[in-house]
Amino acid sequence: MEYASQTAFLSVATEVLAGGPVAVLLIEDLVEVDSTIRHHLKLGFRTLILCAPPALVLPGDLAPLVHRIPWVAHGPGAFLDALNPLIAAAPAGTWFYYGFNAEYLFFPFCETRSVRELLAFHTEERRFGMLTYVVDLYAADLEKNPDGVNLAEAMLDRSGYYALGRPDPANHNHPRERQLDFFGGLRWRFDEHIPAARRKIDRIALFRTAPGLELRADHTLSDEERNTYACPWHHNLTAAVVSFRVAKALKRNPGSTYDIPTFRWHNSVPFEWSSRQLLDLGLMEPGQWF
Known part of the structure; x- marks a missing residue:
């Protein structure tokens, strides 16, 4: 599912993130995005959050399997702006993984x-x-x-x-x-x-x-x-x-x-x-x- 903004996702985050473990993938550029998503789905994460720039186009088979939030890597600390609101919104005790594309x-x-x-x-x-x-x-x-x-x-x-x-x-x-x-x-x-x-x-x-x-x-x-x-x-x-x-x-x-x-x-x-x-x-x- 695709969300218009981080705020839009956070309005439903408690329900979405309850289905852990959750993998949050931060897409900094367009290199090896497909392989990164497929690898982590194969590992068995129940919920996959994709923080990605608008330029990313996902294959048709992957788009329904992820929750996509608009995000642009504007600097070294940008990942904190993406992750900390998600951590705060998740039910206590939810297992999180986070990583970047490639x-x-x-x-x-x-x-x-x-x-x-x-x-x-x-x-x-x-x-x-x-x-x-x-x-x-x-x-x-x-x-x-x-x-x-x-x-x-x-x-x-x-x-x-x-x-x-x-x-x-x-x-x-x-x-x-x-x-x-x-x-x-x-x-x-x-x-x-x-x-x-x-x-x-x-x-x-x-x-x-x-x-x-x-x-x-x-x-x-x-x-x-x-x-x-x-x-x-x-x-x-x-x-x-x-x-x-x-x-x-x-x-x-x-x-x-x-x-x-x-x-x-x-x-x-x-x-x-x-x-x-x-x-x-x-x-x-x-x-x-x-």
């Missing part, structure tokens, strides 16, 4: 288990947010794919990822408990082209709504417990969002595109589009979910 959620065993099974288990463990690593994908050949995007020949980094303790403004002598800042991928290898505040690759892309909960510009939530990577007593599930978003930005930006003839290096490997590969590379973990 980004694809993967979780352990996602080829045989649905996102509803994943979130049911995570809820049983009394977890209300899930850490995801945003893993950069990039085209193997930038001469053939000058925008950095090619699903059939996608590459990723097999190493070069690391974590640092997340500072706690209230306690300068100790970092936040069970929170880390993660780095790696294109944001790390080409950090001279990435603002310092946008170099992290961690995102709480899956979370349960609650009264007063808000998403922040650094992709964390206003409830600090939802930003933790594990509970106090054992490791928990994590997931990955494989993403062409940084590759696109680096090749579109005049300040970086001519400095980058290729994204490939000695630690580039073909992406197999499988959860097994991401598990083997340590880019997500199953926790106690076997």
Whole structure:
């Protein structure tokens, strides 16, 4: 269904968003929109919200399957204007996922288990947010794919990822408990082209709504417990969002595109589009979910 404005959607949002889990896809440009929608429908999300510019034309088979809200990515923080009103309007306890076009959620065993099974288990463990690593994908050949995007020949980094303790403004002598800042991928290898505040690759892309909960510009939530990577007593599930978003930005930006003839290096490997590969590379973990 298509809505004339965000306000029009919010008037019926409580009813629409009650059918969770909900995936909110933020369409920044027209690259790989169809594949992004189809991927997340296949994962088993019951409700899919598409925040998209007017120029987007959806195939006839997809248009009836999404709730479309007008939205234009007018700056780095535009996603907050789209998401926070939806979070506020959703019934408390609704599972949300959010991502951008040309980004694809993967979780352990996602080829045989649905996102509803994943979130049911995570809820049983009394977890209300899930850490995801945003893993950069990039085209193997930038001469053939000058925008950095090619699903059939996608590459990723097999190493070069690391974590640092997340500072706690209230306690300068100790970092936040069970929170880390993660780095790696294109944001790390080409950090001279990435603002310092946008170099992290961690995102709480899956979370349960609650009264007063808000998403922040650094992709964390206003409830600090939802930003933790594990509970106090054992490791928990994590997931990955494989993403062409940084590759696109680096090749579109005049300040970086001519400095980058290729994204490939000695630690580039073909992406197999499988959860097994991401598990083997340590880019997500199953926790106690076997």
